[in-house]
Amino acid sequence: MIRTGRIARLTTFIAVAVLSACTGDKSDTATSSQATATEAASGLVAKIGIDLPLSGGDAATGIPTRDGAVLAIEEANAAGGTGGLKFVAYDLDDAVQGAHDPAQGAQNVKTFVADEAVLAMVGPFNSSVAQAEIPITNDAGLAQISPATTNPGLTKGAQAAKLRTSHPDVNAFFRVCTTDDRQGAAGAQFARKLGKSKAFIVDDDETYGKGLADVFEAQFKTDGGAVVGHEHLTKGQNDYKALLTKARALGPDLIFYGGTTVTGGSLLRKQMSDTGLGKVTFLGGDGISDDEFLKSAGDSANGSYYTVAAPETSKLPSAAAFVDAYQKRWKSPVGPYSANAYTATKVEIVAIERATIANGGKLPSRDAVLKIVAQTTGFKSPIGTIGFDQNGDTTAPILSVYGITNGKPKFVEQIFLRI
Amino acid sequence: MDVFLQQVINGLSLGGIYALIALGYTMVYGIIELINFAHGDVYTFGTFTSLAILTGLGISGEVHGPLLIGVVALTVVAAMLTCGALGVLIELLAYRRLRNAPRLAPLITAIGVSFILENVMQLWHGPSPIPFPQVIPNPSASFGGVEISAKQVLVIALAVVMMVALQLFIYRTKIGKAMRATAQDREAAQLMGIDVNTTIMVTFLVGSALAGAAGFVSGVYYGTTWFFNGFEAGLKAFTAAVLGGIGNILGAMLGGFSIGLIEAIATQYIPQGAQWSNVVVFSVLVLVLIFRPAGLLGESLPEKV
DSSP states (O other): HHHHHHHHHHHHHHHHHHHHOOOOOTTTTTTHHHHHHHHHSSOOOEEEEEEEEGGHHHHHHHHHHHEEEEEEEEHHHOOGGGGGEEEEEEEEEEEEEEEEOOHHHHHHHHHHHHHHHHEEEEOOOHHHHHHHHHHHHHTTTTTEESSHHHHHHHSSHHHHHHOOOOOOOOOEESSSSSSSHHHHHHHHHHHTTTTTTEEOOOOOSSHHHHHHOOOOOOOOHHOOOEEEEEEEOOOOOOOHHHHHHHHHHHHHHHHHHHSOOIIHHHHHHHHHHTTTTSEEEEEEEEGSSSHHHHHHHGGGGEEEEEEEOOOGHHHHHHHHHHHHHHHHHHHSOOOOTHHHHHHHHHHHHHHHHHHHHHTTTOOOOHHHHHHHHOOOOOOOEEEEEEEEESSSSSSSEEEEEEEETTTTTEEEEEEOOOO | HHHHHHHHHHHHHHHHHHHHHHHHHHHHHHHHHHOOHHHHHHHHHHHHHHHHHHHHHHHOEEEEEEEHHHHHHHHHHHHHHHHHHHHHHHHHIIIIGGGOOOOOHHHHHHHHHHHHHHHHHHHHHHHSOOOOOOOOOOOOOEEEEEEHHHHHHHHHHHHHHHHHHHHHHHHHSSHHHHHHHHHOHHHHHHHTTTHHHHHHHHHHHHHHHHHHHHHHHHHHHHEEEEETHHHHHHHHHHHHHHHTTTTTTHHHHHHHHHHHHHHHHHHHSSTTTHHHHHHHHHHHHHHHHHHOTOSSSSOOOOOOO
């Protein structure tokens, strides 16, 4: 029991560490939102709440995400809002002592709810924070779009139903990113494209890893591949040679791994070389998308692939204009979730504008905005033409595949998932 | 058949690591009847020390020729000395004062020491797996589809050599005799002029030094380690010691190899075997203990009065 918690914390830590390694210079962004806040003094003012981790270790990804949202608001204001409507970014930091904090996130959302001018919000970044926030936005009927939370339970199934406490029939939480469970499907699609037909599946028996592996198995079979075995690792074990010897006897051309680096990913890959499986393709989810995997698997890491539940913005044709505008405005590289935040904010801006028109030019109610957000469909954005399904999930999931060569991950391709 | 033999080799090399750790467990239990839960962490400490030495020597890859022997000897000896000293220190600080306390007290203390070591190592290298340099070249020989690598030979051989050396030490040396006497009856041994404190200290020194050697071997064998490595390995090694008959040197090795073999074979022949191998291991343990309560090679001693 102790170990599960430890590993969960560890994975978050690693994820954050990796994400923070991806972004570079983040100067001159901190004062931006205060500037926009004072600009709009008269006329109709609609505020968009932004709740993200903006300090500490999470800031490296949080700030570029916030900047994406602020850019959308600035563009809307520059274009001249419908009926003199001015948008204001109202951003709050949910990091406490350097790390995202669910309680602080909940506090921030309560602050948004208390301000009548806040008609919608963007955020949060982390699934644990979303878990604390969803009941509050659900209660207030405040449309909330997250750019980055990937835990399936936030929108789907019994777990999601439990979060919609006040209004079980209303969903106020949406996301423009895809979910972890779809990584399995994307992995299967990619594996088939590589021409792989016999997969041996290993997972770490945790929520994330097993979920990923099960979805992979189903999709791989649907796509005409054969699954020659599906085994689960035991916690704490670090000798997988027996397991891999068993796998080798079955002659797979792919080993799919559902899990994280720490729960066995790097050891498994390393021991594949020791058991004569070194040349077999190794594929996993974003649980192995960290530096730790590269370091501890060493040379054996080469030839592995992993999926990430987000598009690689710099390679997406639809995002080219956004990337340009972003770099011009912030003079820094686009973060992994900047385009998502931009899209989320834009969906809300359009919804608020439409609701204002419908309301005869006066500020609309939150409910009216929420209804329009929920009906979003065919919305052209940097991350493709998106919409939301009945759970609030994006209908156009885009994922990326990375491959490791010479000890470094390289973008391989974008997967546009069939739904 | 090929697959079966391959699994036997996998099992024996895994069992070799268990056996090396089990030797230390069984020695300490044999002499003061303490289940030294910190032993698994001393083993991880051995890997960490070896890593520090190799890093200090600036070695990050394979070494060949005479240099290889020098590097390995230096690292193993240093890891053994460091771990031996650590064992003595633990005994001195944590267990000695509790020697006459109720048996539960040192047991809980052992768990506490284990936590301390784990956390120290977490502070040292962080919570993630860390790579261990592949010092030893690893050619493998193939016998009709069955492959055995140099590292596997090393692990198995080292376990056997250490076991034999330990057996000689205990039955052929004066201090070994003192250890056996202390194990039999501490007070009587003291009355006969045996320095019990020194004897117990030597037991911890030797047991922990073995863990240090095992730590180096495991680092080389798996090529990676992390601060929590010793928990599972320690548990399995303890099981091995009990299976073989706790307090019995030969039994510890037999138990270690048996558990490694059972794990490998179960993984191969049971559907979803990787998940069930532990169940099989512990089922076998329960069965053995039902029919031979003192373990495979253990002798049931008359209750001390």
